[in-house]
Amino acid sequence: MVSASLPDFPWDLLEPAKAVAAAHPDGIVDLSVGTPVDPVPASIRSALADAADAPGYPLTAGTPALRAAITAWVARACGASGTPGVLPTIGSKELVAWLPTLLGVGRGDVVVIPQVCYPTYEVGVKLAGAEAVRSDSLTALGPDRRIRLIWINSPSNPTGRVLPAAHLRKVVAWARERGVTVASDECYLTLGWDETPVSVLSDEVCDGDYTGVLAVHSLSKRSNLAGYRAGFVAGDPALVAELLAVRKHAGMIVPAPVQAAMIAALEDESHVAGQRARYEARRSALRQALTAAGFTIEHSGAGLYLWATRGEECWKTVDWLAERGILAAPGAFYGPAAAQHVRIALTATDERVSAAVARLADSSSR
Ligand SMILES: Cc1ncc(COP(=O)(O)O)c(C=O)c1O
DSSP: OGGGGSOOOGGGGGHHHHHHHHTSTTOOEEOSSOOOOSOOOHHHHHHHHHTOOOOSOOOTTOOHHHHHHHHHHHHHHHOOOSOOEEEEESSSHHHHHHHHHHTTOOTTOEEEEOSSOOTHHHHHHHHTTOEEEEOSOHHHHOSOTTEEEEEEESSOTTTOOOOOHHHHHHHHHHHHHHTOEEEEEOTTTTOBSSSOOOOTTSHHHHTTOOTTEEEEEESTTTSSOTTTOOEEEEEOHHHHHHHHHHHHHHTOOOOHHHHHHHHHHHTOOHHHHHHHHHHHHHHHHHHHHHHHTTOEEESOSBSSEEEEEOSSOHHHHHHHHHHTTEEOEEGGGGOGGGTTEEEEESOSOHHHHHHHHHHHHHHHHO
């Protein structure tokens, strides 16, 4: 069975803590999963509805209008002056899970993933039958000729760490020397707080040449579209053409109304600014409350999470928070090196965030 080769689905392990948090008299504040809770902007909903009469098969490559909107967004938001290939995806999780397979990575090959990371990178490597190696250091990898693909993720889920342009340049140069593909997951690119994230496609990193480089993007967090499943990949035109060729056969097609909604989302930055402001306020309230309650916040310069520790085993911290009706994700979900951290998502309503802040203040004044 394929599922037997995959890691345990970790969220099931959180059920006992969830039951404790849910028993709080004022209800649970669930900061464990980073799922958007604010409304889908009205202009995007209208674009979806206006495209509802869609009896024919959509284009796997995306409509010309969507391709133009993605290309313009990449030039603008990523600071990319070259000519990348672009391709819409059904959210970015499916691409993360299938990229090694789509690129022909398989048995005997190695894929490098970050030490502490989103679990789907490892899932994708296992689905392809390849081996995952966790490393943030190129030198630590040594001269392993089996490496075919390296995943980077900045801003990181779960840590909120941002990789500077100089680091991204080194990764790209290292990979090109070895014929390795770089896949940069940038789904939190627009959520920079104390630091400004840089795209791997930016001129600072690639000088307009995207050979061997792919950037993975998502509208889930930027535009509250997690329910629509809307993402895209951009970068090396030859690699993107190969992905398109395989995905056409496999029926990996973004539905036509979602393609129309993506255009509306990509062409408007005002809703993005509004959503950013909501997250910024929640972040600052939670950060202050956690610090006052004795937590240390590490990294977290960008993205949708606070990476926090009380200097103890993460499950102990999860239980401490659950007793106060707050649910967090244990660092252990993201890699063995994260056993003393918890991930606190900013994706709760203002009302629920205020409840969490009050409960944390209560515990720090006791
Ligand atoms: C780092 C990272 N990549 C990809 C995804 C997948 O996002 P989506 O499939 O909604 O685009 C997530 C979702 O949380 C994520 O944290």
